[in-house]
Amino acid sequence: MQVFDYDDVQLIPNKCIIESRREADTSVTLGARKFKLPLVAANMETVIDESLATWFASNDYFYVMHRFKPTERLNFVADMHAKDLFASISVGITKTEYQLIDDLAAKNLVPEYITIDVAHGHSEFVIAMIHYIKEKLPATFLIVGNLGTPQAVKEIEAAGADATKIGIGPGKACITKLKTGFGTGGWQLAALKWCAKGATKPIIADGGIRENGDIAKSIRFGATMVMIGSRLAGHLESPGEVVEENNKKYKKYWGSASAVQKGSSHNVEGRQLLVPYRGPITDTLTEIKEDLQSSISYAGGKDLSAIRTVDYVILHS
Ligand SMILES: NC(=O)C1=CN([C@@H]2O[C@H](COP(=O)(O)OP(=O)(O)OC[C@H]3O[C@@H](n4cnc5c(N)ncnc54)[C@H](OP(=O)(O)O)[C@@H]3O)[C@@H](O)[C@H]2O)C=CC1
Ligand SMILES: Nc1nc2c(ncn2[C@@H]2O[C@H](COP(=O)(O)O)[C@@H](O)[C@H]2O)c(=O)[nH]1
Numbered sequence: 001m002q003v004f005d006y007d008d009v010q011l012i013p014n015k016c017i018i019e020s021r022r023e024a025d026t027s028v029t030l031g032a033r034k035f036k037l038p039l040v041a042a043n044m045e046t047v048i049d050e051s052l053a054t055w056f057a058s059n060d061y062f063y064v065m066h067r068f069k070p071t072e073r074l075n076f077v078a079d080m081h082a083k084d085l086f087a088s089i090s091v092g093i094t095k096t097e098y099q100l101i102d103d104l105a106a107k108n109l110v111p112e113y114i115t116i117d118v119a120h121g122h123s124e125f126v127i128a129m130i131h132y133i134k135e136k137l138p139a140t141f142l143i144v145g146n147l148g149t150p151q152a153v154k155e156i157e158a159a160g161a162d163a164t165k166i167g168i169g170p171g172k173a174c175i176t177k178l179k180t181g182f183g184t185g186g187w188q189l190a191a192l193k194w195c196a197k198g199a200t201k202p203i204i205a206d207g208g209i210r211e212n213g214d215i216a217k218s219i220r221f222g223a224t225m226v227m228i229g230s231r232l233a234g235h236l237e238s239p240g241e242v243v244e245e246n247n248k249k250y251k252k253y254w255g256s257a258s259a260v261q262k263g264s265s266h267n268v269e270g271r272q273l274l275v276p277y278r279g280p281i282t283d284t285l286t287e288i289k290e291d292l293q294s295s296i297s298y299a300g301g302k303d304l305s306a307i308r309t310v311d312y313v314i315l316h317s
Contacts, residue, residue: 001194003187004314006214012311014300024296025303026289028225030202031113031141031162033086035062037289038304039215040204042171042229043067043090043117045261046253049239050076052281057085061285062225064115064143065089068261073100077109088113093129105136115143115165119176119257119269122152127159134160146206148184148191150198163202165227166195169269170208172230173255176269189221196222212288216295219307229253230273235281242277249277 018024028038041047041056043064048056056063057080065076067090080087089111091097104111114137116129121144133142144156145165153164169176169183177185184191188208196203202224209215209228218226232238233253243250254260255270262268278284292304299306 001190002314003190004316005187005189006208006210006217008314008316009189009217009312010315011216011220011295011298011307012313013298014306014310016297017300018297018302021290021293021297023302024293026292026296028304030062030225033062033112034060036060037285037292038219038223038225039288040064040225040227041232042206042227043115044229044233044254044256046240046251047229047233047238050079052237052239053088054080054083054085055237055281057088058083062113063088064113064117064227066256067091067117068256070096070100074103074107074109077104077111078107081109086112088115090115090117091129091133092116093118093123093125097129098132101133101136110137110139113141113143115145116161117145117256119146119168121145121147121156121165122149126156130156130159130161143204145204147195150195153195153198153203157199157201161201163204163224164195164199165204165206166192166223167206167208167227171206171255171270172208172275173253173258173270173273174207175255175271176257179269189217192218192223193221212291213295215288215292216299216307217312219304220310220312230275232281232284234275234278235284236277236279237281243274245274250274251277 040062043066045068077087143163144161148168169185170188204225205218205223206227234251253275254272258270
C-alpha cells in the first residue's frame, strides 16, 4: 500500500465547464436529507453545543451533537423536534446507553441520525449496539465510528451501519499514536483510500483536516463528508470562552479522551490545546463553500461528484 497524507497529494485539473464558480453545487445528501456542504463539526464538547446544533440544523448544515451530557440527550431530541428540526445525537456502547435507546423508543422520539462514537469502532460491543439501535429505532440513519481498515468497514456495514466514520488518531488533539502505537495518524488520506475499497455506503473522513483543500482531497479518496474539530472550534459561536494570551485571542479545544474531558487520568488518548479565535462561523463556512466551488471548477464539473474521479499526484511517496 502507498502511504501518504493530505500534504503529500495534489489533485490534477480538468477542463472547466462552468462560467462562474458560483454555478458549482457543493451540496451533499446523507440519509434522507440534503446539506449545503460536505462537512460536519466534530461531536466534541468544545466544538458543538445545543445552540450551535440548532443553528446548523436551521441553516441546512449537518451536525452531530456530542454525548458528554448524557442525561440531556432525550430532551435534546424532543427540543429539536419541537422546533421542527432534525435531531442528530451521539451514543457510546456502555450499559446506560442501551437505556437511552429504550427511552427514546418508548417515547417514540426517533432521532433522524445517531452516531456511535467510540475510539475503536471495530468491536463486538459496537456491533451489539448497532443491532440494538436497528431493532429499536429502525428509521434512524446510523453512523458508526471510528474505523481504520476496509475489513472493519465491511463488518460494520454488514452489521447494519448506514455510514462509517474513518480515522483513528489523525486529530489535532489526539495522542493515540503516541500512547498506543496504533492508528491512521500521519497517513489518514491513504487510510481513507484503503477503507473506501471496503465501503458500499457513505464514509465520513474524521480528523486531520487542516486546510480547505483537504476537503476536496477527502472526497477524491472516497469520503462523502468530512468531520472537522480544531478548525471549527475557534469561532464566536463555538462553546467556551475566548482566552487571551500575548495579545492574541484563542479558544480552548480538548480531546474527547483527554483528562479534561474524562475528569480522570485513565485511558487518556487526548490533550487540550488553544486554537486561534476565528470570529463568526458563517465567514469560515462561506470561505469553505467558495474554495469547494473552485475545487469543483478545477475538477471540470458542476458538483462534488466531479472531484471523485480526478487524477492526482503523490509528491513525497
Ligand atoms: N478518533 C479517534 O482517533 C479517537 C477518538 N476518541 C474519542 O474520545 C471519546 C472517548 O472514546 P472512548 O475511549 O471510546 O470512550 P468510552 O470511554 O466511551 O469507551 C468505549 C467503551 O469501549 C471500551 N473499550 C475497550 N477497548 C477499548 C479501546 N481500545 N478503546 C476505547 N474503548 C475501549 C471502553 O471500556 P474501558 O474504558 O473500560 O476500556 C468503554 O466501555 C470518544 O468521543 C471518541 O470518539 C478517543 C480516542 C481516539
Ligand atoms: N485520539 C483522539 N482523537 C480524538 C480525541 N477527541 C477527538 N478526537 C478525534 O479528532 C477528530 C477531530 O480532529 P481535528 O483534526 O479536526 O481536530 C474528532 O472528530 C475525533 O474523531 C481524543 O481525545 N483522542
